[in-house]
Amino acid sequence: xxxxxxxxxxxxxxxxxxxxxxxxxxxxxxxxxxxxxxxxxxxxxxxxxxxxxxxxxxxxxxxxxxxxxxxxxxxxxxxxxxxxxxxxxxxxxxxxxxxxxxxxxxxxxxxxxxxxxxxxxxxxxxxxxxxxxxxxxxxxxxxxxxxxxxxxxxxxxxxxxxxxxxxxxxxxxxxxxxxxxxxxxxxxxxxxxxxxxxxxxxxxxxxxxxxxxxxxxxxxxxxxxxxxxxxxxxxxxxxxxxxxxxxxxxxxxxxxxxxxxxxxxxxxxxxxxxxxxxxxxxxxxxxxxxxxxxxxxxxxxxxxxxxxxxxxxxxxxxxxxxxxxxxxxxxxxxxxxxxxxxxxxxxxxxxxxxxxxxxxxxxxxxxxxxxxxxxxxxxxxxxxxxxxxxxxxxxxxxxxxxxxxxxxxxxxxxxxxxxxxxxxxxxxx
Numbered sequence: 216x217x218x219x220x221x222x223x224x225x226x227x228x229x230x231x232x233x234x235x236x237x238x239x240x241x242x243x244x245x246x247x248x249x250x251x252x253x254x255x256x257x258x259x260x261x262x263x264x265x266x267x268x269x270x271x272x273x274x275x276x277x278x279x280x281x282x283x284x285x286x287x288x289x290x291x292x293x294x295x296x297x298x299x300x301x302x303x304x305x306x307x308x309x310x311x312x313x314x315x316x317x318x319x320x321x322x323x324x325x326x327x328x329x330x331x332x333x334x335x336x337x338x339x340x341x342x343x344x345x346x347x348x349x350x351x352x353x354x355x356x357x358x359x360x361x362x363x364x365x366x367x368x369x370x371x372x373x374x375x376x377x378x379x380x381x382x383x384x385x386x387x388x389x390x391x392x393x394x395x396x397x398x399x400x401x402x403x404x405x406x407x408x409x410x411x412x413x414x415x416x417x418x419x420x421x422x423x424x425x426x427x428x429x430x431x432x433x434x435x436x437x438x439x440x441x442x443x444x445x446x447x448x449x450x451x452x453x454x455x456x457x458x459x460x461x462x463x464x465x466x467x468x469x470x471x472x473x474x475x476x477x478x479x480x481x482x483x484x485x486x487x488x489x490x491x492x493x494x495x496x497x498x499x500x501x502x503x504x505x506x507x508x509x510x511x512x513x514x515x516x517x518x519x520x521x522x523x524x525x526x527x528x529x530x531x532x533x534x535x536x537x538x539x540x541x542x543x544x545x546x547x548x549x550x551x552x553x554x555x556x557x558x559x560x561x562x563x564x565x566x567x568x569x570x571x572x573x574x575x576x577x578x579x580x581x582x583x584x585x586x587x588x589x590x591x592x593x594x595x596x597x598x599x600x601x602x603x604x605x606x607x608x609x610x611x612x613x614x615x616x617x618x619x620x621x622x623x624x625x626x627x628x629x630x631x632x633x634x635x636x637x638x639x640x641x642x643x644x
Contacts, residue, residue, distance in 0.1 A: 216271075216298055219288040221281045222262055224255045224554040230282045234259050238270045241294045251287070252550075258521050258557065259550035269294040280377060358383040380428060430519045434578050441579050442617040446625050450633045452592055452607040458639035462533065469534070475609075476512070476566045477537045479589055481642050482635045483564055484508045484528035490628040494561050496582040497618040503582075511560035511580065512540055514547045521547045522580060524560040533643065568592060574610035584619040587632075588612040609636075 221231050232254040238244055249261045250270065271291040275281050289298045354376060355362040365382050367374035455478060462473050487494045487508045496503045508529040511522040523543035525536060546552045562584075565577045568591035577588035590610035597606050611633070615625040635641045 216292075216296060217266060217268070217290045218286045219250065219290060221253070221283050221285050221287050222554075223283050224253060224260045224262070225557055228255045228283060230280055231255050233275050233277050233279050233281065233287065236273060236277060237261075238264075240270055240273055242270050243294075244268050244270055244290060258516070258547065258552050260552060260554060264290065266290060268292055269296070271296045272298055354379040354383075427519045433581075437578050437581055441581060443579060443614050444617050444622060444625070445576055446613040446615065446622075446629050447574070447610070448612075448629050448633050449608050449610045450636050451597075452609045452636070455609075455636050455639050456592070456607055458642075466534065471534045471537055473533050473537050475568070475592065476564070476589070477533055477540060478639065478642060479566070479587070479636065480510050480512060480525065480528060480540070480564050481531070481533055481536055482632055482639075483562060483587055484510050484531075485635055485642060486628055486632040487562060488529050489631055490624070492624050493585055493615075493620055493628045495584050495619045496561070497584065497616055498582050502619055505561040507559075507561065509559050509561045511563040511583070512543070513563060513565040513577075514544045516548050516550075521552065521557065522560060522563055523547055523552055523556050524558065526559060562586070564589065568609070574612055576612055577614050579614050579616055581616075584616040585625065585628075586614050588614065 224231065234252040234254045236251050237249045238251070244250065244264045245267050246264055248264045250264050251262050252259055253262050254260075268290040269292070270288060271294065272289040273287070274289075275285075275287045281287055289296075291298075352362060355365070355374075358379065360379065360382050362374060362379075365374055365378050366372075368378050452475075455475065459473055459475060459478060466473065487510075491504065494505045494508060496505065507527055509524050509526045510528040511524045513520055513522050523546070525531065525539055525543075528536065531539070543552065543556060546556070560580065560583055563577075563580050563586040565586060566589040567575060568589055571591050573593065574590040575588050577586045579586050588611070590612075592607050592609050594605050595608050596603050597608070598604075599606065611629065613625060613629050615622075
């Protein structure tokens, strides 16, 4: 009998949501078969079996949020096998038992849960002493929520992280459900935040995916913990445009078509090899040097923004980058990305040029030290050899983690990148 544990499917994953059980209880399972689809902080990913057998039990249901490492099911030698821990009977249905707190909450609760409050005259505990964990209190403070008005769903009514995030998603702290002590009318309470449904604006709360929630949390953490600085430069793209046309003409018979973004991604990798000090991360007060160049390419999907990674981008040809980028983008939109296809990035590129955006500032994706934001190609009047001419130009903006990279170092990298793009033969040399 083997346990199936909630896997870590991305660098930043702390918990996962059971999206779909592909195998049902009693189904035969072969190594490599997809057992379950799991919604992580980045995408919906498939989790494969590592051994042959039968799925004899699912300990969690579809839609449940499960911390990393928790048992989600069992594989046995026969369909009649019963896990020892079950005692021969099925566990209560997921909806009949109180949700367990996340793993990090469990340890904090044991260490810091407040002692039971002294009973009041009517035998109840004071309303202002909710059972919470330090994590829940910290999240409530970050979201600006009144934790005393949030209904806990953990053991004994403990307020856990899921309760805080649910209240934040609704747009307000849960309503106070304490019974009224008097039938006399009272003045309406002041409301500091709007309700989830607003008749004046015709608004209603929109159900969000786990991916969207974690994106919001990660971006907030990035802006709060990573000291960003920004470097901007506009390049002349005339040579780049001509170079792309020549390459695509040569590749016409292969069916491969090189995009401007493919050229920019390859140029970024080439420049990183020349400026390895940018290919770093600041992790736990330590500067980490990466010896592989893995460029992430931001892709917009229905659930939010995901960043599949092109490993060893500096060693790949333009044809390989083009083919691989389109393959990963398609898998991202179909929620079929594998964990290894979304991890290990050392630098990222976010291109909004196809939307007509002139320029923008991208938020760094930790633990990477930098991300390049690419705007649209525009025809602009510029002075060339003392005369005004209309030229194709592209705006670039580099967001940099100042802990890992100094301003002069980032500026030198952007200068080299601009020179490579303006002399694009350097991309393939």
